[in-house]
Amino acid sequence: MFSDITWGQIGQASLETLYMVALSTIGAVVLGLPLGIWLYLCGPGGVAANRPLYQVLSVVVNIVRSVPFIILLIALIPITEWIVGTSIGVNAAIVPLVVGAAPFYARIAETSFREVDPGVVEAAQSMGASIWQLIFRVLLPEARPGLISGATITAVTLISYSAMSGVIGGGGLGDLAVRYGYERFETGVMLLTTALMIVLVEIMQWVGDRAAYHFARRER
Amino acid sequence: MLLIWLDGITHVYESGNRPVVALDDVTLHIEAGDIFGVIGFSGAGKSTLLRTINLLEKPSRGRVVVDGRELTALPKRELQEARKRIGMIFQHFHLLKSATVEENVQFPLALAKVPSQKAKRRVEDLLALVGLEGYEKHYPAQLSGGQKQRVAIARALANDPVVLLCDEATSALDPETTQSILDLLVDIHQKLGVTMVVVTHEMSVVSRICRHVAVMEQGKIVEQGGVIDVLLEPKSAVAKRLLGKRDGQLAGRFPGYEVKPDALLCEAILLGDLAYSPVLAQVAATHGVTFTILSGTVDVLGGKPYSHMVLDWHGDLDSVQAAWRRLRDVGAKVRPLRLAAAGEFELEVTG
Numbered sequence: 331m332f333s334d335i336t337w338g339q340i341g342q343a344s345l346e347t348l349y350m351v352a353l354s355t356i357g358a359v360v361l362g363l364p365l366g367i368w369l370y371l372c373g374p375g376g377v378a379a380n381r382p383l384y385q386v387l388s389v390v391v392n393i394v395r396s397v398p399f400i401i402l403l404i405a406l407i408p409i410t411e412w413i414v415g416t417s418i419g420v421n422a423a424i425v426p427l428v429v430g431a432a433p434f435y436a437r438i439a440e441t442s443f444r445e446v447d448p449g450v451v452e453a454a455q456s457m458g459a460s461i462w463q464l465i466f467r468v469l470l471p472e473a474r475p476g477l478i479s480g481a482t483i484t485a486v487t488l489i490s491y492s493a494m495s496g497v498i499g500g501g502g503l504g505d506l507a508v509r510y511g512y513e514r515f516e517t518g519v520m521l522l523t524t525a526l527m528i529v530l531v532e533i534m535q536w537v538g539d540r541a542a543y544h545f546a547r548r549e550r
Numbered sequence: 551m552l553l554i555w556l557d558g559i560t561h562v563y564e565s566g567n568r569p570v571v572a573l574d575d576v577t578l579h580i581e582a583g584d585i586f587g588v589i590g591f592s593g594a595g596k597s598t599l600l601r602t603i604n605l606l607e608k609p610s611r612g613r614v615v616v617d618g619r620e621l622t623a624l625p626k627r628e629l630q631e632a633r634k635r636i637g638m639i640f641q642h643f644h645l646l647k648s649a650t651v652e653e654n655v656q657f658p659l660a661l662a663k664v665p666s667q668k669a670k671r672r673v674e675d676l677l678a679l680v681g682l683e684g685y686e687k688h689y690p691a692q693l694s695g696g697q698k699q700r701v702a703i704a705r706a707l708a709n710d711p712v713v714l715l716c717d718e719a720t721s722a723l724d725p726e727t728t729q730s731i732l733d734l735l736v737d738i739h740q741k742l743g744v745t746m747v748v749v750t751h752e753m754s755v756v757s758r759i760c761r762h763v764a765v766m767e768q769g770k771i772v773e774q775g776g777v778i779d780v781l782l783e784p785k786s787a788v789a790k791r792l793l794g795k796r797d798g799q800l801a802g803r804f805p806g807y808e809v810k811p812d813a814l815l816c817e818a819i820l821l822g823d824l825a826y827s828p829v830l831a832q833v834a835a836t837h838g839v840t841f842t843i844l845s846g847t848v849d850v851l852g853g854k855p856y857s858h859m860v861l862d863w864h865g866d867l868d869s870v871q872a873a874w875r876r877l878r879d880v881g882a883k884v885r886p887l888r889l890a891a892a893g894e895f896e897l898e899v900t901g
């Protein structure tokens with residue numbers, strides 16, 4: 331059933347997927363969180379409400395989000411080459427994964443901040459909080475459960491995105507599933523790799539839910 | 551000493567399709583050490599007025615001076631500094647739900663970069679002041695409304711404010727908890743001497759803790775003065791209506807009691823020591839008359855006890871009027887009531 335594929339390859343692919351998803355999730359959060367804060371602050375009713383700026387940011391985010399990932403993957407090749415030094419391989423795949431997921435995470439973060447009680451934000455302002463104090467001492471802690479669930483959703487989404495990175499030799503489980511399972515009709519490989527990805531999703535979801543629950547529990 | 555000076559404040563909300571004038575050329579002086587009430591019906595502009603004091607709302611026109619500093623002229627950084635000395639509490643508490651009681655109270659100290667050892671001691675003192683020792687590690691979700699408001703009060707006092715702004719601080723609480731929070735505010739006022747501005751739509755809050763009061767309607771202050779004067783002799787229609795809400799029974803009928811057309815009804819108000827004295831019974835006995843109490847309240851007004859009653863007097867006209875004169879002589883306010891056409895009672899305007 332597994333003609334020219336070894337368990338070693340499957341193990342390797344699993345690690346590649348984990349590596350890609352972990353790094354690109356971190357990248358998406360690192361870029362998306364400040365963007366989300368920015369969207370929130372200059373958005374409607376925000377502390378630094380600025381309609382034109384918000385609309386520009388919003389349109390950019392929406393454009394990136396609406397481009398199909400496979401197109402983003404190819405369109406970003408020059409930038410990837412510039413950042414990573416190569417346009418193929420696991421590391422090269424991380425760049426488009428981050429670019430694709432950061433605006434997604436930014437929107438989730440923006441929504442989480444909007445769910446912070448505006449009264450609390452106002453109370454902090456009445457106490458003389460600066461904008462940085464507001465971000466670090468109010469918004470981030472108060473929105474923490476939502477931000478963590480958002481990171482989980484992003485990571486899970488990235489697992490399926492990462493499957494497409496095979497196009498640029500990104501590797502990983504999804505790539506294996508497509509190359510062997512789909513293109514060579516090796517149903518066994520396809521089933522096994524898909525099952526592994528499902529397990530991966532389940533584990534991430536579980537870990538993320540536990541973390542979000544940990545912070546949200548005492549707040550209810 | 552003048553602590554708060556609002557000078558010609560106009561505030562227009564532009565949001566929505568037509569502008570709302572929430573404050574219309576309001577000028578207000580509040581003395582240091584006062585407990586100043588702002589009362590009015592919903593939408594009168596009370597919250598906007600309060601939020602103008604710490605510039606949470608920037609007025610469209612006018613100046614705000616607090617503690618000798620013109621806040622409306624300060625750049626952002628300095629305004630943030632000035633706000634640290636203006637505490638504020640809210641109807642819905644607005645505590646950080648992700649932080650413990652201790653962390654919530656420490657929050658303004660952290661904003662002001664107070665060293666953590668000093669802040670810790672301050673938090674302990676504050677929690678003792680509001681009666682929440684032992685709740686340090688609790689989260690707001692684990693507290694009752696009254697306890698949350700205590701945390702909010704401790705938080706508002708953390709940076710030794712010169713003024714405490716209270717926006718409907720007891721409106722989300724039951725009557726008993728309301729009383730305990732009002733007691734706490736009075737206690738804090740006595741201990742710390744902090745000036746308080748109390749926004750409310752409940753006359754009872756004003757009568758229980760305030761020294762001075764401003765009555766608002768449609769973005770204007772229509773009446774202001776000492777609480778005793780305004781509450782006992784309201785001049786504006788709004789103040790009368792707000793009082794009517796409290797003494798609803800006064801204007802209404804007395805169920806099951808037949809008031810004769812020639813009944814000698816009066817409203818009697820006893821203030822201060824008089825409220826707790828047997829003066830009514832004594833005077834009635836001296837003049838050989840009796841009375842029925844149709845309604846009555848005993849409460850605290852501007853820090854003094856007072857009682858407010860509607861009485862139906864029995865006896866001949868001369869004796870009853872002599873009794874009323876005697877009561878006025880000892881300091882009671884006695885105002886005759888007459889039966890209006892619809893069978894309702896009205897205050898008769900007398901000299």
Ligand SMILES: Nc1ncnc2c1ncn2[C@@H]1O[C@H](COP(=O)(O)OP(=O)(O)OP(=O)(O)O)[C@@H](O)[C@H]1O
Pocket residue numbers: 563564565566570571572590591592593594595596597598599751
């Ligand atoms: N953010 C806002 N945008 C537009 N209009 C507002 C805003 N806040 C208040 N208003 C309007 O301004 C007027 C005064 O409101 P304000 O909240 O000061 O009244 P209030 O006396 O505090 O009433 P309440 O007792 O209901 O709290 C109202 O007509 C209200 O609709």
Ligand SMILES: [Mg+2]
Pocket residue numbers: 596597598718
């Ligand atoms: Mg209000």
